[in-house]
Amino acid sequence: MNQFEYIAATSIEQVVEVMSEYGTYASILAGGTDLLISLRRLNGNGPKVVVDISRIKSLQGISLENGTVNLFPLATHTSVAHSKVIHQQAVLLSSAASVIGSPQIRNRGTVGGNIMNAAACADTVPPLVALDASVTLQSKTGNRQLPLSDLFIEPYRTNAKPDEVLTKIQFSALPQKAKSSFIKLGRRNALAISRLSVAAIICQDAKGIIVDARIVPGATFPTWHRVREAEQLLVGEQPSRKLFESAGKKVSEMMIAQIGRRWSTEYKEPVIAVLVRRALEQCIDNPIGLRGSAS
């Protein structure tokens, strides 16, 4: 690991100050599960300054206020997975947080780090995009809030400026009737990097007609977004295997339309369609969501 100056920040203001001075020469340290690996890899080309934000109280915690969930960036995956608020208001996010890495990784890794690292396989991001989450970035010139889906440019690149710091993630609690799920497909159960994943939310009226549907695949498109073309097929319909299959096919079509045919397409084309179908089925069959692996 190359040499750097270490700053244990005590306030957001201090972090913002350091980031505005050093910009791309500074790296923010939260849980460290991604940063420490890159610090070793970048040997020689690493940051001049590492700003440790892990002790800043105002960046910690999860709360529910007037129907809005405030998720602070230092919340660890373990705390998200165990949070009553998240379990009650957005169970698909609990499911996603509980299958990241390993217990050791989940105890250190944070949701803020998962977002800002912006790896295509980030497991908390598809659920948060499905929840229409917004993020707040703070810099010396003030705050800006933007939809989470607008934050990403491409894998590992966000449009946050070097002096901007993620300070809050917010989303509206799901309606009581909403059902949600998260499916992750990895090469094995523990410590797996998502090859493909799907976050899904479905709302039905009293007659069972789908009135709202959200589908966000992970590691499928260059960035995360709801696949409205597939969602529209569902709205106004009664759930059925055939209907969910058609939504899955639509997601698959949109993937190829957007990224073209690659070496992995032969595999991903049928598999993403099946994962979408399963995610939707799990919404209907299992109102409290699912845990973990695709079956």
Added chain:
Amino acid sequence: MNKITVKPTINNRLYSLSIYPNQTLLQLLRDEIGLTGTKCGCEIGECGACTVLLDGEPVNACLVLAPQVDGKKILTVEGLADHGTLSAIQESFLDHDAAHCGFCTPGMLMSAKALLDENKSPDEKEVRTAISGNLCRCTGYVQIVEAIEDCAKVKK
């Protein structure tokens, strides 16, 4: 690069250590204070050989930057025994021949300890989840899982 001072409590003993900020907790344990029970495997958080408890929670010591442990409590495998008397989980590993080559054992013990501290009677699935971040390349998982389950039963 300037050295900084950190004051962690390691195995119930308070240390004041002058370290370089680019060291990891794993280097601090092994190289600075000679606690080599914690093993260095992959150094990317995949193998769990370096698992220690940080404020009671299992973490990969290779992924914790040393300055972050200032004021924190750390328990390593050397802290499990009490004045030479092995802890129940260590005895159970011995009884079940749960160590083959032994390299994963310290990390396995720490993950097991964290589980049993929180859950007095884990089922097999909970045991397997608790050690899912620890690789045993001898593939001796069955004995390890049985050792942990049995330790929970004896404790009850």
